[in-house]
Amino acid sequence: MHPGWEALGDPSRLAIVHRLAERPRAVGELADELPISRPAVSQHLKVLKGAGLVVDQAIGTRRVYRLSPVGLAALRDQLDTFWRRALDGYQDIVGETEEIP
Amino acid sequence: MHPGWEALGDPSRLAIVHRLAERPRAVGELADELPISRPAVSQHLKVLKGAGLVVDQAIGTRRVYRLSPVGLAALRDQLDTFWRRALDGYQDIVGETEEIP
DNA sequence: CGCATCGGTAAGTCGTAGCTTTCGTTCGTG
DNA sequence: CACGAACGAAAGCTACGACTTACCGATGCG
Numbered sequence: 383m384h385p386g387w388e389a390l391g392d393p394s395r396l397a398i399v400h401r402l403a404e405r406p407r408a409v410g411e412l413a414d415e416l417p418i419s420r421p422a423v424s425q426h427l428k429v430l431k432g433a434g435l436v437v438d439q440a441i442g443t444r445r446v447y448r449l450s451p452v453g454l455a456a457l458r459d460q461l462d463t464f465w466r467r468a469l470d471g472y473q474d475i476v477g478e479t480e481e482i483p
Numbered sequence: 484m485h486p487g488w489e490a491l492g493d494p495s496r497l498a499i500v501h502r503l504a505e506r507p508r509a510v511g512e513l514a515d516e517l518p519i520s521r522p523a524v525s526q527h528l529k530v531l532k533g534a535g536l537v538v539d540q541a542i543g544t545r546r547v548y549r550l551s552p553v554g555l556a557a558l559r560d561q562l563d564t565f566w567r568r569a570l571d572g573y574q575d576i577v578g579e580t581e582e583i584p
Numbered sequence: 585c586g587c588a589t590c591g592g593t594a595a596g597t598c599g600t601a602g603c604t605t606t607c608g609t610t611c612g613t614g
Numbered sequence: 615c616a617c618g619a620a621c622g623a624a625a626g627c628t629a630c631g632a633c634t635t636a637c638c639g640a641t642g643c644g
Contacts (some may be wrong), residue, residue: 391492392602403568409621422603424622443611443620449569458562465559467504468550493632510591523633525592544590544641 386457389433394418395426399449402436406448487558490534495519496527500550503537507549 390396398412409427413420427447430436434453439446491497498517502508510528514521528548531537535554540547 385494385497387491387497388494390488393486393489394602396486396488399565403565410619418602419604420621421605421623425602428622440611445621449565451566451569454562454566454569458559458566461555461559461562464500464504464550465552465555468552468555495632511589519632520634521591522593522635526632529592541641546591 384429384432386433386435386453389429389435390457392426392429394422395430398423398426398430399435402447402449406439406446408444408446410444412447485530485533487534487536487554490530490536491558493527493530495523496531499524499527499531500536503548503550507540507547509545509547511545513548 390399394416397416401407401412401415409423410420412427413423416423427436427438431438431447434456435450436447436453437450439448491500495517499513502513502516510524511521513528514524517524528537528539532539532548535557536551537548537554538551540549
């Protein structure tokens with residue numbers, strides 16, 4: 383639903399991803415560690431879930447969130463494509479400087 | 484100077500990166516293809532440059548921008564780390580379901 | 585030299601994303 | 615069954631970022 387890159391663009395959401403990379407956590411657990419309120423964390427998790435970067439699991443009254451490998455892999459692959467194309471362009475600049483002295 | 488993830492968070496900047504992935508382009512060239520004005524493109528390029536995602540090269544009156552491999556690799560590696568940690572967490576959930584029946 | 589092209593900077597406007605507070609709902613527990 | 619814990623949803627406020635127009639410096643060309 384959400385573009386994915388915009389999800390990681392926000393500092394608070396990136397911080398959440400960092401915490402979830404260590405281990406899965408509940409909403410309140412994240413809110414305790416971050417300088418924002420718990421509803422704010424919920425809103426961010428909603429965006430991250432919409433982008434397919436996290437998945438949630440209900441355990442009693444708590445909701446445990448964890449990173450989603452598929453969503454992260456999609457962004458990583460796209461970034462990897464950019465990186466490869468950037469290398470190709472870097473080859474060009476070397477070739478040009480030799481051809482146009 | 485800029486966090487890097489916020490740079491790719493904006494749709495216009497992501498579009499610029501997409502174009503630069505095809506081939507290096509000048510500022511006006513990008514502005515013609517995008518639905519925003521040329522100064523807006525300049526501002527976005529400034530952010531991307533601050534994040535180390537692009538490098539510029541003056542050719543006459545024109546300024547040609549191209550993707551920077553190092554900046555992109557940094558983000559890709561960090562995303563790859565997230566992905567690997569996500570896979571580890573996925574292993575845990577399988578183990579738990581077997582241990583707590 | 586003027587003149588045009590190309591691009592960065594400054595100033596100002598406007599929308600929206602992020603946050604908070606409040607409320608409603610679900611689930612576990614005594 | 616009543617109470618508390620945990621979370622999501624709604625409403626409202628505010629600050630910031632993305633855009634625009636206008637201006638100015640630098641380079642190339644006749």
